Amino acid sequence: MSASTTQVVSPPARPTWRWWYWAVLGVGALLGVAFLALDPWLRQYLEKQVAQSTHGRYQLHIAELHTSLWDQSLYVRGVQLRTVGPSITDTAALPPLQLRLGHARLTGVGLWQLLQRGTVPVDSLVLDSLHLRLQGKLPTARQSQPLHQRLPMRLQGLRLGYLALRHVRATYQPDSATAVGWKQATFSAQDILLSAAGAADSQRVGYAAAMQGQLFHLKAAAAQHRLALRRVWFASRPGTLVVDSVVVRPQQPLSEVRSRNARVALQLPRLLLSGLHTADLARHRFRADTLLLLACDLDMTAPRVPPPPIHRLLAPWFDRVQLEHLLLANASARIRGLEEQPRSQRIAVQGSQLRIDSVGAQDQQRVLYARQWDVRTGVVMARLDPPFYELACQSAHLATRGGLLEVNNLRLRPLVSVAELSRRKHHQAPHVTLLIPQLRATAVQYAALTNQHRLAMQTLTIRQPRVQTRSDGRFALNPAHSVATPEALRHLGFTLDIRRINVQNGTLYTIYRAPQNPKPGELTINRVSGTIDNFSNDPHRMSAAHPAVVHATAWLQNRCRLQATLRANLLDPNGRHSITGTFSEGQLSMLNPMTVPTKQLVFRSGLVHNIRFQLQADRQRVTGPMWANYSNLKLTILSQQGGADHKTLGSRLKTTLVNGLFLRDDNPRKGKLQVGNMTSARDLRVSVFTLWRQGIVSGMFNSAGVPALLSKKLSEQQDKPVYK
Template identity: 45%
Template sequence: MLLSRKPAPTLAPASPRRHWGRWLLLGVGLLVLLVGLGVTFFLDPWLRRTLEEQVAQSTKGRYQLRVTEFRTSLWQRRATLRGLHLRTTAATSPDSARLPRLQLALGQLSINGVGLLALLRRQEVPVDSITLDSLTLHLASLPQGGSQQPLHQRLPCKAVRLGQLALRHVRATYGAGNQAQVRLGESAVVLQDVWLSAAGAADSGRVGYAAAVAAQVAGATAQVPGHEVKLVRATFSTGSRQLRLDSVLVHPRKPISSVRSSAMRVSLALPQLVLRGLDAAQLSRRRFRADTLRATRPRLALTLPTRKPPVLHELLQPYLAECRLGSMQVTGGQLRVAGLALAPALADVAVAANGIQVLPRQGTPTDIYYARAWQVRTGAATATLDAPYYHLSWQSLRADSRTGQMQIRQVLALPTMSVVELARSKKHQSAHVSVRLPEVVLTGLDFPAAANQQQLRATALLVRHPQISTRSDGRFATNPNISVVTPEMLGRLPFQFALNRFGIQDATLALTFRSPRDPQPGVMSINRLNVKLRNLTNDPRRMSAATPLTGEATGWLQNQCAARMSLRANLLDASGRHTLRGEFGAASLSMLNSMIVPTRGIAIRRGTVRRIRFQMQLDRTAARGTMWGEYADLKLQLLNQQERPGVLHRVGTSLVNGIFIRDNNPRKPGQPLQTGIIASSRERRYSVFSLWRQGMVSGLLHSAGVPAGMAKKLSEAE
């Protein structure tokens, strides 16, 4: 095979081509590289210096800002600042001096998703998020004055729409010197959808400019006048509309005591407080609206101030234009009030209130301490009566303004010292009274009148099964003061009262008196006592001579003699005029020996009462009336100091029984009954019950044959 000898064809030389596209791409790349290097090495430092200079310039040198690191990413629309430090320097002008002294340290500030084009055009700038992390702030004082323009009007652009603003790991203090007035522990705040614009400010559903707010505080203290307040933890969220405080403590600088000062002193330990249904948007507009407030196991002690503090609506007026709360509940509380003569202390307190609205009161308010209705329950309670002589307590209390009922169980009023110690302390005779009331019930109680007008108005007051004992010592001087236990004094009480019915059910009274002549005290008892009073009031519209107090009482004297009495009295009659009627059933007169033998030195040897009736008219000067005593075989015995009939006493007894005493009344069957004149002058230092006793003694003695003058004198003897 022959090989071709033709020369191989050669390629024609390529025509020159322009590679300008490659050079363009290379140039763009170099430009991007230069811009990137410029941003990295020149823009961020320039922005950092500009920011620091702007802070100094805008505050006229008052503040100095230092930023450790400033990084931006134009492609990712992000800026990150680290190590920010802002502090106060010397003021260079009066205007800058108005800015507060502060120190601020911020670990990191992150700004993401900034709308750069909108920012350059000064339109509404969208921002995805701004986060401040590890913020520590010390503020020495609050700003003085400030701009009157709202924040959105001071922006360099039309508006800002921020998706989220978060402050994390925040610590703050406020106050000059070493003792900060406010100290904020580890805290965090997150605001969602913050719209800095006129529309955002006008949106009634926003808190400030934010659509939602959540905050958490872990540890806070505050110094307020005379007190230190501590808070262990607090959380709040507009999403749940709930504010929760855990472990609130309030400590007074001066201890709680009975000594008052110009300011109130409060000691409070509150484990938990939860406020639900809080309308934070309205709160930012000075309107407080919430559904429920619940406080759990608060322990509160306070000393009342010397001056009455302002009422609640006056205190809130500078801060709130409106204050409404659907309901309030307190459970498991303890309360102690010092600075009052009563000095009450209550345990296991539960309080519920509905329809609370704090407003100035006009006319005759129907609310009760700003609420439509209250329910109160307490456990054991103590107080002091006529300090320091009596101790008051009860086991439980129930009150409900909706039903108008109040019930108190196991009430005790007991002396704190003996009969002799009490008389020595008061420097005169004083009744040593012990009271036990198993149950006290008020129905139809007008709670608004009690709270707002200091008036006691109720349909009925019933005291069930009371036990009352009184002890007195006649060796001490008589009380020099006029007794207040009288009808006219009852009408002069410093508050108005009106009870349609007052009742005492199955009471027991034990009366003990130690006379100077005998160490053995005299005793008397009234058993199975039942009392019913109607129209017990000092209201001039209800009390008059035509519509007086009326009532009846039944019981057993010495548990042997049935007795019945009726009363009629005008409590507004300044003369103390009233009428008493009554009768005693059959009994042996010797039942009186337990009282008259040790106190009068007289014994009733024998004698039987068939029936005794009496009627008396009494006033501030005397008791007058008539007694009808039907009795038989009456014999007395005069005794010596040893309660024995000596020779002379036997002679005296014979003379008394033979000359003065009428053995039988009537003397013989069919003869008329000899009436007794009731006449006894009143000693105003003694209670009205002493006057009742004096009248009956004078009538009994006169009906038994003792001359009227002697009977009167004997009845008035101490």
């Protein structure tokens, strides 16, 4: 064989792709082994980290943990965190804790951003069946940095698309007297941006673009009260909070005397808050459109020390509270511990533009923080001069816009008898029963009342008032000076300014029991109508040149018309005032229902044609002329020791002497009208109304022929009391 035909055969070459295949397969196998080992390692790592960071105080156990790099997700099940170690120095602030989590899923983790330590996106985090029990106080936060600056691995931020907590049950008891817990709750939040940009975004709430939650059957105990509510629902968009069935009960029974702290019993079927600006909450400001409270029933015992203003109570949580509208419907309230014992039903309140902070409290144009209030009530009751009187009305309406006040069926009734009232006060005391079908005030300056202690209004109209006064002459007079005098207005603790008071068709019943006669005397003044202008103690309104002026008309015993005009400088310390008046025609016998039981005096006959008088009064006396035109005046003096007709020989002799020697049968007599002089000393222990009566009586006696000194003495004569 020749060389030219000789051939060398090389072995066949193997394909290089096989090496890559086996390399990838080997790497995949290694990664698979790593992935299989990742879940146990991560579970053990988390459990170990919790034990180390709490120095063995807490123990974490995870029943199941699965990660998926392909899906960028994490799933855990059967998580338990509980307290196992002692409360040593380093962990003394860590309270006993029991936490159970049914399962949780984290999806859509941005691994590339995580490796770069940027803002890590996460699609969702869902926690289901979370049960938490915590005892003892929570540790005080040692770090003042915001949450986004405390992220692990020095991440720039975290953006979580969706966060949900479902079937959450929790109990927290920091001490033996305080606890809170609920049976069921859910919470969700969208687009949570934990970063500097998220913290600076004024439209976010706690880094979230929106959040909502619902809670059922919450119970709490704090400040010696227990709270229970059935449901709470909240949504940051559109800023709505709904609370159903709120019940607050004190741990100690409500008391009729003031307690150290307020005791509150409250039932609130529904609370609705709408238009809440949730972003303002992070700046410690509360701003909302409407707060509605339905059928609120409040019963409370007032504390011994009055609480501070509302804006100070809210200061630890909010620098400012703003509400466009506050609505309270069909409410009732009762306050115990106060002597007045106020209570009311069917309360409806509308408040507008409330600003609750120090600025709103000092705003002279606001009334109790609000620009406007409109209040309507059903029955309102309170004690007056407790415990002797009860004041009540059937309904009331107050509106700061326009300054309206309207009270319907206002009633004042004594709670004890006239004798019991005087006995317990140790002197004669007015026993007053009052009924006013309607009282209406206009142009009331409510802002001045709340901010300046100034009660000012344009008109006060009193329609058809009925007043009954009883007194018992068996008791001594009140040793203190009477406050029913013109000069007493100077000593009010506030400024009073009423431009006009209108009284329409009133009636006054006076009943007096003399010491020696159980049958009381009665006198009625009917059809009382009139006006009072410039009723004020404001020095800018009241002076001698601009006094209070009263014009009044009435009927005595519904049979004799009387008319009077009073002028008084209510700031005059001497109490100077004047009255001019007239009496029309009437039989003097109409006075017998009062004079017979109290003075044993009968007007047997006598016709008044007309009487005019000009009365001047001050703190010392009453004086002035009286022109009394009458005819056929005859008196009969009775005796307590007489027979059926109360007449004895002595009383018959007195009657003959008085009619024959003192009294003029007619005035004018022989064509000349005898002018009587009203002269009587003032007793500051009795009201100004008694002073006027004394003046009229002295003038009548003097006009009838009784000498001036005797007329004065008879007018000043007081019954001698039986009880001192």
